[in-house]
Amino acid sequence: xxxxxxxxxxxxxxxxxxxxxxxxxxxxxxxxxxxxxxxxxxxxxxxxxxxxxxxxxxxxxxxxxxxxxxxxxxxxxxxxxxxxxxxxxxxxxxxxxxxxxxxxxxxxxxxxxxxxxxxxxxxxxxxxxxxxxxxxxxxxxxxxxxxxxxxxxxxxxxxxxxxxxxxxxxxxxxxxxxxxxxxxxxxxxxxxxxxxxxxxxxxxxxxxxxxxxxxxxxxxxxxxxxxxxxxxxxxxxxxxxxxxxxxxxxxxxxxxxxxxxxxxxxxxxxxxxxxxxxxxxxxxxxxxxxxxxxxxxxxxxxxxxxxxxxxxxxxxxxxxxxxxxxxxxxxxxxxxxxxxxxxxxxxxxxxxxxxxxxxxxxxxxxxxxxxxxxxxxxxxxxxxxxxxxxxxxxxxxxxxxxxxxxxxxxxxxxxxxxxxxxxxxxxxxxxxxxxxxxxxxxxxxxxxxxxxxxxxxxxxxxxxxxxxxxxxxxxxxxxxxxxxxxxxxxxxxxxxxxxxxxxxxxxxxxxxxxxxxxxxxxxxxxxxxxxxxxxxxxxxxxxxxxxxxxxxxxxxxxxxxxxxxxxxxxxxxx
Amino acid sequence: xxxxxxxxxxxxxxxxxxxxxxxxxxxxxxxxxxxxxxxxxxxxxxxxxxxxxxxxxxxxxxxxxxxxxxxxxxxxxxxxxxxxxxxxxxxxxxxxxxxxxxxxxxxxxxxxxxxxxxxxxxxxxxxxxxxxxxxxxxxxxxxxxxxxxxxxxxxxxxxxxxxxxxxxxxxxxxxxxxxxxxxxxxxxxxxxxxxxxxxxxxxxxxxxxxxxxxxxxxxxxxxxxxxxxxxxxxxxxxxxxxxxxxxxxxxxxxxxxxxxxxxxxxxxxxxxxxxxxxxxxxxxxxxxxxxxxxxxxxxxxxxxxxxxxxxxx
Numbered sequence: 001x002x003x004x005x006x007x008x009x010x011x012x013x014x015x016x017x018x019x020x021x022x023x024x025x026x027x028x029x030x031x032x033x034x035x036x037x038x039x040x041x042x043x044x045x046x047x048x049x050x051x052x053x054x055x056x057x058x059x060x061x062x063x064x065x066x067x068x069x070x071x072x073x074x075x076x077x078x079x080x081x082x083x084x085x086x087x088x089x090x091x092x093x094x095x096x097x098x099x100x101x102x103x104x105x106x107x108x109x110x111x112x113x114x115x116x117x118x119x120x121x122x123x124x125x126x127x128x129x130x131x132x133x134x135x136x137x138x139x140x141x142x143x144x145x146x147x148x149x150x151x152x153x154x155x156x157x158x159x160x161x162x163x164x165x166x167x168x169x170x171x172x173x174x175x176x177x178x179x180x181x182x183x184x185x186x187x188x189x190x191x192x193x194x195x196x197x198x199x200x201x202x203x204x205x206x207x208x209x210x211x212x213x214x215x216x217x218x219x220x221x222x223x224x225x226x227x228x229x230x231x232x233x234x235x236x237x238x239x240x241x242x243x244x245x246x247x248x249x250x251x252x253x254x255x256x257x258x259x260x261x262x263x264x265x266x267x268x269x270x271x272x273x274x275x276x277x278x279x280x281x282x283x284x285x286x287x288x289x290x291x292x293x294x295x296x297x298x299x300x301x302x303x304x305x306x307x308x309x310x311x312x313x314x315x316x317x318x319x320x321x322x323x324x325x326x327x328x329x330x331x332x333x334x335x336x337x338x339x340x341x342x343x344x345x346x347x348x349x350x351x352x353x354x355x356x357x358x359x360x361x362x363x364x365x366x367x368x369x370x371x372x373x374x375x376x377x378x379x380x381x382x383x384x385x386x387x388x389x390x391x392x393x394x395x396x397x398x399x400x401x402x403x404x405x406x407x408x409x410x411x412x413x414x415x416x417x418x419x420x421x422x423x424x425x426x427x428x429x430x431x432x433x434x435x436x437x438x439x440x441x442x443x444x445x446x447x448x449x450x451x452x453x454x455x456x457x458x459x460x461x462x463x464x465x466x467x468x469x470x471x472x473x474x475x476x477x478x479x480x481x482x483x484x485x486x487x488x489x490x491x492x493x494x495x496x497x498x499x500x501x502x503x504x505x506x507x508x509x510x511x512x513x514x515x516x517x518x519x520x521x522x523x524x525x526x527x528x529x530x531x532x533x534x535x536x537x538x539x540x541x542x543x544x545x546x547x548x549x550x551x552x553x554x555x556x557x558x559x560x561x562x563x564x565x566x567x568x569x570x571x572x573x574x
Numbered sequence: 575x576x577x578x579x580x581x582x583x584x585x586x587x588x589x590x591x592x593x594x595x596x597x598x599x600x601x602x603x604x605x606x607x608x609x610x611x612x613x614x615x616x617x618x619x620x621x622x623x624x625x626x627x628x629x630x631x632x633x634x635x636x637x638x639x640x641x642x643x644x645x646x647x648x649x650x651x652x653x654x655x656x657x658x659x660x661x662x663x664x665x666x667x668x669x670x671x672x673x674x675x676x677x678x679x680x681x682x683x684x685x686x687x688x689x690x691x692x693x694x695x696x697x698x699x700x701x702x703x704x705x706x707x708x709x710x711x712x713x714x715x716x717x718x719x720x721x722x723x724x725x726x727x728x729x730x731x732x733x734x735x736x737x738x739x740x741x742x743x744x745x746x747x748x749x750x751x752x753x754x755x756x757x758x759x760x761x762x763x764x765x766x767x768x769x770x771x772x773x774x775x776x777x778x779x780x781x782x783x784x785x786x787x788x789x790x791x792x793x794x795x796x797x798x799x800x801x802x803x804x805x806x807x808x809x810x811x812x813x814x815x816x817x818x819x820x821x822x823x824x825x826x827x828x829x830x831x832x833x834x835x836x837x838x839x840x841x842x843x844x845x846x847x848x849x850x851x852x853x854x855x856x857x858x859x860x861x862x863x864x865x866x867x868x869x870x871x872x873x874x875x876x877x878x879x880x881x882x883x884x885x886x887x
Contacts, residue, residue: 127848130851133632162633260830312738313721313739313742315739315829316717316739316741316742519649522846527654530831530834532830533829533831537738537742537831539743539744539831
């Protein structure tokens with residue numbers, strides 16, 4: 001009896017403890033919310049009543065694209081140290097700290113701001129990014145890749161939840177950045193969220209021409225083409241002929257190499273009039289695998305697989321990416337593939353290919369016949385809005401918000417972005433030279449300094465030591481103009497057809513939409529990836545394609561399209 | 575249950591503990607770090623399973639997030655892939671147990687029969703070397719052997735297999751996964767049996783010989799019973815982890831082509847939880863996994879006790 005009483009007592013005490021615990025925490029979160037409400041109210045009073053947020057609310061600027069630096073240096077009399085989280089560990093060559101690089105030393109001297117770099121481990125970037133929110137120790141500045149490092153609840157929530165500064169509140173700290181946003185309507189619109197918030201300093205590409213060039217596309221071995229006496233193919237029929245010749249005359253193991261998913265990002269498939277996943281047609285969102293054209297493409301590739309043209313081991317390739325395994329590429333086992341512009345021409349020979357004739361050239365996106373409509377889809381590395389896929393956010397908890405923002409803003413000024421892209425002023429004629437066109441701001445990197453460095457450094461280390469890889473303003477020409485003519489031509493050939501079917505990266509879903517979309521689309525993505533491969537390998541018959549489409553509908557693909565459409569409409573309306 | 579005079583016994587037990595504590599103060603003191611370790615790293619984090627019942631939000635924290643009850647569990651049960659990942663998890667575990675559990679025992683028994691010490695030591699050392707190879711390397715070797723034109727693919731083709739590269743065929747996934755596991759862990763898992771074997775009294779063998787028992791009979795009536803309790807305990811321990819197929823190796827090995835047989839609960843959790851940062855949902859899936867696991871363990875323990883008289887608790 002006594003025992004029973006004790007047990008009851010214990011239970012009561014424990015439940016009471018739980019309830020009191022709950023009460024307490026909900027109370028604190030309550031005050032937290034009201035405090036937050038307070039700050040938003042303050043913000044509203046700070047911005048003049050009726051002033052529009054978003055792109056329309058940007059202050060006007062006299063300068064264009066940071067041509068005159070508006071910042072005063074040094075930024076601070078007393079030296080300040082800022083912590084910068086940057087996922088750049090894989091691109092540092094042999095340097096152990098970015099501060100060993102000349103540019104960073106120069107910029108530190110100019111601004112009187114020391115940067116303490118925090119580098120997440122290679123391969124663990126997204127995990128490490130998520131963990132930033134769980135710790136109480138947010139670095140002053142966080143550099144992130146917009147596609148892989150996103151706050152799950154969205155950009156607006158990251159600002160509301162008090163992690164990052166809303167740049168809109170501090171335009172006076174970042175005049176150079178504002179001048180870039182003002183200079184191109186598409187860039188400006190894309191930078192904001194649907195709610196009109198500005199999440200951070202978006203990396204912007206300074207383009208060479210009006211359109212953004214893509215740095216990745218279809219490539220073929222010119223030396224193989226010469227051996228079989230054929231031209232670079234332009235239609236699917238020509239491709240089949242060339243690939244057969246590679247197979248029969250040269251005995252290439254994998255005449256055509258593709259990713260382990262069996263589809264590409266539109267480089268090869270778009271000529272059929274479809275896309276690997278979501279794309280837009282006249283402002284309407286479509287989903288590639290639902291199209292008849294997609295079925296046609298699968299039938300075509302299935303034929304290639306049976307003929308032994310498509311890499312027989314494509315489904316087992318280790319990398320998810322598009323580039324070939326080194327062993328395959330270096331030992332003449334691949335005839336055509338999708339690769340990066342920096343690897344065109346004889347780059348692979350320098351990297352250890354066994355064949356001294358190795359020569360890779362770019363191909364345009366193929367069409368059914370030369371008179372067929374142009375392909376409209378391609379996944380550009382940088383969208384039409386020129387946003388480069390990187391974003392620098394400033395921690396709301398930072399003690400030096402103003403200095404951090406001014407420090408970042410400097411990168412948008414011409415005198416600084418030239419140095420961050422090409423090497424500092426004093427390295428003229430060593431690391432970079434002026435172009436022949438007489439423009440004092442037109443620099444060109446010296447190819448030999450980078451690729452046959454006099455100190456014997458590899459190209460990644462040269463980059464880290466003399467300039468930076470992904471500065472907030474990325475000058476497109478810095479990568480391209482130093483290369484030989486063939487490489488340069490590749491970029492233009494790949495960009496021949498505008499990627500009008502591509503859905504901008506910067507459409508944003510609301511938090512609710514995002515969780516609904518993720519819930520539906522994760523399974524769909526897995527299912528499509530799996531079926532693509534099975535169709536190509538013949539484990540599933542293409543006669544059953546209708547039941548595949550029906551399953552997609554049962555899994556909720558139509559709802560996903562609706563959600564994407566809503567986000568696209570909001571984006572277009574910004 | 576076993577004794578009459580319950581209260582008297584209870585009282586004396588408390589006293590026994592007290593006396594024991596006094597006598598072995600130092601031992602109890604040494605035990606403190608272990609206790610603290612388990613509390614901090616194993617019991618306190620258990621509060622995290624609470625996440626499975628709420629819409630977890632990092633900013634609001636564990637106690638501030640909105641409760642959603644069993645919504646995440648229902649979502650998982652209704653998911654297109656629920657049946658498939660559950661089936662794959664169970665099948666891979668079951669086949670793994672069926673095939674990889676007896677091998678080390680047979681191997682240890684064979685080694686036990688070897689009389690030349692040098693040879694025995696050499697075989698033992700060589701057999702457990704693979705254990706020290708990183709699983710990443712093991713999987714790359716496997717890929718090389720089983721791609722089209724790889725040694726194993728050619729061998730299978732010679733025996734009439736027509737599906738091309740083994741590694742991209744869903745039919746072969748389990749075989750390859752479990753086979754390479756056996757290869758890698760055979761020697762290492764055998765160690766415990768070998769040491770159990772060395773604990774058997776040699777006099778028993780001598781007596782058996784005098785009674786006219788051959789090698790086979792000796793194995794059957796002395797060796798096997800001698801290590802039976804070790805086998806049962808290890809079997810129960812294995813049952814306890816039946817649902818936790820190591821996701822590292824699965825993730826390294828699977829491709830869209832083999833999802834059908836390769837996608838297990840833990841790899842699904844990896845995709846949903848880590849890649850999409852959907853913490854609540856993945857916690858719910860994992861909690862479900864643990865509950866099933868716990869039931870299996872309890873049943874196995876009960877059966878083990880019934881059959882051999884020894885169990886974990």
